[in-house]
Amino acid sequence: MSTQPKTFVPAEEYLERERKAEYKSEYFNGEIFAMAGATETHNLLAMSAAALIYGQFLRRNCRVYGSDMRVNVSATGLYTYPDVSAVCGEPQFLDDRDDTLLNPALIVEVLSVSTEAYDRGRKFDHYRSVPSLKQYVLVASDRVHVDVFTRDTVGRWVLSSFEAPGDEIELDSIECRLLISGLYDKTGLLHG
Numbered sequence: 001m002s003t004q005p006k007t008f009v010p011a012e013e014y015l016e017r018e019r020k021a022e023y024k025s026e027y028f029n030g031e032i033f034a035m036a037g038a039t040e041t042h043n044l045l046a047m048s049a050a051a052l053i054y055g056q057f058l059r060r061n062c063r064v065y066g067s068d069m070r071v072n073v074s075a076t077g078l079y080t081y082p083d084v085s086a087v088c089g090e091p092q093f094l095d096d097r098d099d100t101l102l103n104p105a106l107i108v109e110v111l112s113v114s115t116e117a118y119d120r121g122r123k124f125d126h127y128r129s130v131p132s133l134k135q136y137v138l139v140a141s142d143r144v145h146v147d148v149f150t151r152d153t154v155g156r157w158v159l160s161s162f163e164a165p166g167d168e169i170e171l172d173s174i175e176c177r178l179l180i181s182g183l184y185d186k187t188g189l190l191h192g
Helices: 011-020 040-057 118-122 122-128
Strands: 025-028 031-034 062-065 071-073 078-080 085-087 104-108 133-139 148-150 157-162 168-171 175-178
Touching: 011 078, 011 157, 025 122, 025 157, 040 062, 040 085, 040 133, 078 122, 118 122, 133 168, 148 168
Parallel strands: 104 133
Antiparallel strands: 025 031, 025 078, 062 085, 071 078, 085 104, 133 148, 148 157, 168 175
16 A cells, blocks of 8 residues: 655745635645535634624724634644634734734634544644633534633633523633623524
8 A cells, every 4th residue: 555745835835825725724744734614503603703702892902803814823833724713912923914813812613523523632732832822612513512711820721611591601811701692593503
């Protein structure tokens, strides 16, 4: 059995290609990985999270970004596109193109069957090395369930889970709150 050798792509070449590409790809350790499309429920959850956060950012020096904002995990070299990322204070970018965020305080990933293990495992391993990241939120797309990992004052990640429609999620990292009922409102999962 023969395997084709992998071609190493330098990060600079990835960024050059990515900035011209018609579709998004992740990058890690010299390899480029195409990203799959998302379901309606996935899109509704990501947009709801971003919209609910954005509404609380009015007249504050905070920004929320959708899945077109690339994030670079400098410590590990991962380039990826979280479903939602947010920063309060001045955003820091890789270069003057302002398309690769370095200092998210919050990252939200909407889980799917094909990405859940990666989002909970290896991807979270990468994200934990981002010094500015204070909370990592995982939103289930097949049921009403949200896991919030919060970095405590000594650097441990503490898990809180939410699944009741009346549950309120405290996003201390960006001084916001999300109601489960608001997040899942259009998905049909609240009553199903």
